[in-house]
Amino acid sequence: MHAGQVDKNVALHEQPLRLGAVQEISREAVEGTDQELVTFRADIAVCDIINLNWRFYPRSAYEGAIARAQKAMEQGKLTALLEHPGWDDGWKGRLNAIAARWTALSIEEREIEWPPDSGQRVRKPVVSGEGVYTRTEGGALVQTLLQDGVYVGISTNGYSSVKWLTFAELGIDDPTGLLDPETPIAVTGDDLTFLTIDFVALPANAIGQVHAESGPAGGFAPPPTRPAPPPPHHVRPPRRHRSNP
8 A cells, every 4th residue: 555546446334423413303194104204314424534454545536425415315215224334234234224315415504623522623525325224123223212312323435446645635634633744545535325314323443533522633533544555465476378470
């Protein structure tokens, strides 16, 4: 991996950010039943930052993903799963894991706390969405957790090209005070495509962990280190073919 390297079709599971809570905005009775369709609104992501996975998502990447998601939302194909799909679940997960479907996505400028738990307020473009809970166990579970005061995160699941740049090349402020100018950062491409946008718990792994005692890192795990170069790949020389005169 080196500055300027571009990787294609990289799977991107983004860890949740603590923004505004998932909020119920309306209820509509389902004719002929005693059930209701519940519409909700949620914050999804912040643009133009290095997120808790140490990946940079420019606003242009989210704008491209939202434009590509319009047809999928019209067809009921952009869903919210209970946790990201596992490796054996396929790109869009299993039907029994669906808890909602997304109906609208947008970007708006808002004042947010960034980094998380830092107490600092900054103005950033925020990706938000509206959706409808499915009348399934998953949809009911998310609503019950929220009613019981449990934090439910939102995390995007998609793919795009990724270009590696040094932190200095991004031209943005260091939110942690930890970054060396030569730290390699993965920059999400404008071909970002959403597969699902999921309900998730806070990550348990060190990368993406939001610590209560945020300190100067503002809830970030230690920054990534530049990996050692891979060993040289041995290539078998092509066989020589004798040609007839």
